[in-house]
Amino acid sequence: MKIETSNLKKWSHTLATRLKDDSEYPLLAGVVTGLYPFISYYTHNFQLVNSWQHFLFFFALFIVAPALLFWVLYRVSNKGFLKKWRKYGLFFLTVFVFLLFVEIALYAQLKKKLALATFLAVIPFSFLLYKHYKKIIVLQVVIALIGLIYFIPVLWKQKDISMEWTKQPDAIASTVLKKKPNIYFIQPDGYVNFEEIAGGHYNIDNTEFKSFLDARGFTMYPNFRSNYPSTLASNGAVFAMQHHYFNYGTHPSKFLKARRLLVSDNPVLNILKDNGYKTHLVLESPYILLNRPKMGYDACNFSTFDVPFIGSGFRNKKDVQADLEGYLENDSDQPKFFFIEFFNPGHIKNRKGDSEGAEGEKQHWQESLEYANERLTKMISTIEEKDPGAMIILHSDHGGYVGLEYAMQMYEKTDKRDDIYSLFSSLCAIKWPDTDENTPEIELKSSVNLFRVIFSELADDPSLLEHRQPDESYIILMKKAPRGVYRYINGKGEIVCEQMLPEK
Numbered sequence: 404m405k406i407e408t409s410n411l412k413k414w415s416h417t418l419a420t421r422l423k424d425d426s427e428y429p430l431l432a433g434v435v436t437g438l439y440p441f442i443s444y445y446t447h448n449f450q451l452v453n454s455w456q457h458f459l460f461f462f463a464l465f466i467v468a469p470a471l472l473f474w475v476l477y478r479v480s481n482k483g484f485l486k487k488w489r490k491y492g493l494f495f496l497t498v499f500v501f502l503l504f505v506e507i508a509l510y511a512q513l514k515k516k517l518a519l520a521t522f523l524a525v526i527p528f529s530f531l532l533y534k535h536y537k538k539i540i541v542l543q544v545v546i547a548l549i550g551l552i553y554f555i556p557v558l559w560k561q562k563d564i565s566m567e568w569t570k571q572p573d574a575i576a577s578t579v580l581k582k583k584p585n586i587y588f589i590q591p592d593g594y595v596n597f598e599e600i601a602g603g604h605y606n607i608d609n610t611e612f613k614s615f616l617d618a619r620g621f622t623m624y625p626n627f628r629s630n631y632p633s634t635l636a637s638n639g640a641v642f643a644m645q646h647h648y649f650n651y652g653t654h655p656s657k658f659l660k661a662r663r664l665l666v667s668d669n670p671v672l673n674i675l676k677d678n679g680y681k682t683h684l685v686l687e688s689p690y691i692l693l694n695r696p697k698m699g700y701d702a703c704n705f706s707t708f709d710v711p712f713i714g715s716g717f718r719n720k721k722d723v724q725a726d727l728e729g730y731l732e733n734d735s736d737q738p739k740f741f742f743i744e745f746f747n748p749g750h751i752k753n754r755k756g757d758s759e760g761a762e763g764e765k766q767h768w769q770e771s772l773e774y775a776n777e778r779l780t781k782m783i784s785t786i787e788e789k790d791p792g793a794m795i796i797l798h799s800d801h802g803g804y805v806g807l808e809y810a811m812q813m814y815e816k817t818d819k820r821d822d823i824y825s826l827f828s829s830l831c832a833i834k835w836p837d838t839d840e841n842t843p844e845i846e847l848k849s850s851v852n853l854f855r856v857i858f859s860e861l862a863d864d865p866s867l868l869e870h871r872q873p874d875e876s877y878i879i880l881m882k883k884a885p886r887g888v889y890r891y892i893n894g895k896g897e898i899v900c901e902q903m904l905p906e907k
Contacts, residue, residue, distance in 0.1 A: 428540070432497050433473035435540050437465030438547040440504030446554040448511065450661070452712075453561075454695045460712045469500050494536045499525045501543060511714045564650060564660055569643040569670060572870045576670055580678045580861045583738040584836035585793040587786055590743065591775045591830070592634065593750040593768075594799035596627050599828035600772075603821040604761075604806025607769055612776040616832050619783065621797070624847045626896065627831035628824070629801045630876050632813055635661040635691070637800040640851040642669040646872050649879055649888050651905045662691050667699040671854045676701075680740045683730055687723050687745040689716040700742075702730065717746070724782055731789045743782070747775035750804040758809040765805045772803075794836045798853060799829040816883035820898055823891055827876045835860075848874040848894075877903065 441461055445452060452461065473496055502521050507513055600609045616623065630646065631637040639647055639661045666684070675682060684700040686692070689710045692703075704726040711719055723745050730741070748771035751764035758764055779797065786793055804810050806825045813826050831847065845856050851872040859867035876892040880900075888903040 428537075429473040429477035429493065430470055432493065432536075432540050433470035433500075434466055435543045435547070436473075436497055436501045437469045437504055439543060439550050440501070440508045441465035442547060442550040442554050443505070444508040446550065446557055447508070449557050451693045456695050457712060465504060469496075469504075472496070472500075490536070491530055494528075494539065495525055497536060497539050497543075498528065507713065566660060566664070568645055568647050568650075569664065571644065571670060573867065575644070575855065575858060575867050575870070576674060577677075578674055578858050578862045578864065578867065580674075580858070581863050582836065582861045583678060583680070584861075585739045585741075585790050586675075586680075586857075587741045587743065587790075587793055587795045589741075589779070589782065589795065589797050590638075590745075591748065591779060591797070591799055592744070592746045593748050593801060593803040594772070594775060594797075594830040595802050595805075595825070595828045596625065596830050597623065598626050599802070599824055603828075604765070604825050605803075607772065609772070609776075612780070615780060615783075616797075619787065619834060621795070621832040621834045624831040624833075627829055627848060627850075628827040628876055628892070629799070629829045629850045630827075630872075630874075632801045632804075632826040632876075632878055634800045635665070637850055638665055638691075640872075641798075641800075641853055642671045644670055644851065644855050644872070646851060646875075646877070648877060648903050651888055651903065652879070662694050663696040665691050666696040668697075669699075672699055674858060675740045678738070680738045681735070683739065683741045685723050685726050685730070685741055685743045686721070688718075688720050691744075692716070724778065724785070727782065728785060728789075731785070745775075745778065747778060748772040748803055750802070751807060751810055753810045755809045755811070761806060761808050764807075764809070768803045768805050792837050793834075794857075795834040796853075796857070797830055797832040798850065799831075800850075802826045802828045814879060814881040816880050816889075816900065818898060818900070823898055826878070827892060833857075849876070 444461060444465075452458075473493075476496065477493070499522060502525070503513075503518055506517055506521070595605060597609060597613050599605060600607050613623070629637045630640050631649075636647070636649060642665055672682060681702070682700045684698075684703040684705075686703070686705055689705045692705055692710050693716050695707060695710060704721055704723070705719075709719060709721075710716065723743055727741065727743060730739075748768055751768060752758045759767070783795060786795055802825050804813060804825055806822055807813060817823065829850065831850075831853070845860065845868070847853065847856050852874065855867055855871060859865060874894045875890055878889055878891045880887065880889050884900065885902065890899055890901040890903060893899050
């Protein structure tokens with residue numbers, strides 16, 4: 404203990420000496436300025452940036468760039484009339500760049516008006532507090548250490564993320580398909596099934612589009628719903644044909660490895676490729692590509708260079724209709740699979756501050772629904788014209804959340820039927836390929852069993868249906884209930900609220 408006390412006194416004395424000497428340490432200041440934003444961005448966005456490319460980018464942005472900037476400007480200001488302004492400039496850079504980086508870490512984008520306001524606000528403080536320049540550096544080190552305390556558990560939890568749940572209970576992975584139609588899996592985000600649109604919180608007349616599908620021979624699956632209320636979690640279950648229960652995590656956005664599962668390696672993709680399919684990923688935005696997973700599809704309309712390092716990817720959009728038509732022009736005898744995703748009708752605003760209230764958000768959703776119908780009508784018509792014998796699957800990932808004030812409200816426990824069904828009710832309509840037989844009459848209630856049912860039909864193997872997953876819907880609750888994963892709707896469609904605990 405004496406040794407530790409002695410060392411502490413030495414460190415304190417050294418720090419006090421450094422704070423009082425005339426050295427200004429511009430290189431150190433630059434490194435320290437970006438340290439906390441670097442750690443903070445990783446802590447809050449790890450599922451988006453867990454790649455080596457991201458690490459190198461953010462290390463260059465938050466650490467290398469400010470260090471070089473500070474050092475160059477310090478050298479430049481060491482001569483002539485600039486020298487007398489240097490003491491103010493170092494304080495200004497240390498505070499302004501730090502706050503600028505914090506804003507980027509918080510909003511995942513550079514907000515120009517906020518950056519300008521920060522720039523102007525820091526100027527007067529630079530003249531008043533420039534003598535405390537080194538204390539600011541020390542403070543930033545302390546903040547970075549505190550940030551590190553929060554980041555370590557995030558990193559540590561990665562060792563517990565297992566993909567064992569994707570293993571199948573039977574031999575479906577080696578299924579041989581007897582029928583190999585071209586398959587178009589079209590996912591309009593947040594599209595609610597026709598039954599819920601006509602009632603519940605929606606009460607919208609959508610008969611025109613339903614009649615369009617009826618006229619083209621689509622089989623509608625009434626009261627269909629997703630098993631999870633968000634895109635990544637729902638699609639994880641779809642393409643794995645298994646329940647993951649959020650890996651028993653306690654935060655909805657921390658369903659890690661989801662993008663790798665969807666884009667790189669999943670049972671559905673592997674079965675199709677093993678049966679000779681050429682696979683296509685056609686996206687409106689690179690949302691599921693953000694952490695740069697290895698591309699498992701044979702073709703994708705987004706390249707690595709199209710995927711931003713910062714942000715949600717929704718600002719980077721492509722025309723899925725045009726890209727699909729481009730792929731259809733390259734005809735071949737090889738069977739083809741398309742996963743086509745676009746974000747209409749979508750869901751209501753995420754945060755309370757952005758919401759226009761339940762009625763305002765419903766109006767926006769209804770307008771987006773009309774646009775979604777236009778897009779789907781055009782896309783389906785194009786596919787039927789160019790590929791008349793194709794299988795077309797319309798499947799949405801979750802509901803539109805209409806009736807809630809804002810989307811994040813879903814994580815607050817409720818027993819209101821219409822609120823809960825607004826989260827999970829989703830569209831499922833399939834145009835089965837032309838056969839000599841009638842359209843297969845197979846019970847299909849929820850997303851997790853979608854491809855198991857399809858593979859059973861295409862392989863003419865009813866035994867695959869023996870291992871269907873429970874048609875149950877799950878959510879993570881964070882308010883008005885102990886934080887955890889809950890079964891919200893059971894297999895009978897009844898509202899329940901039963902906490903799910905990992906099996907020991």
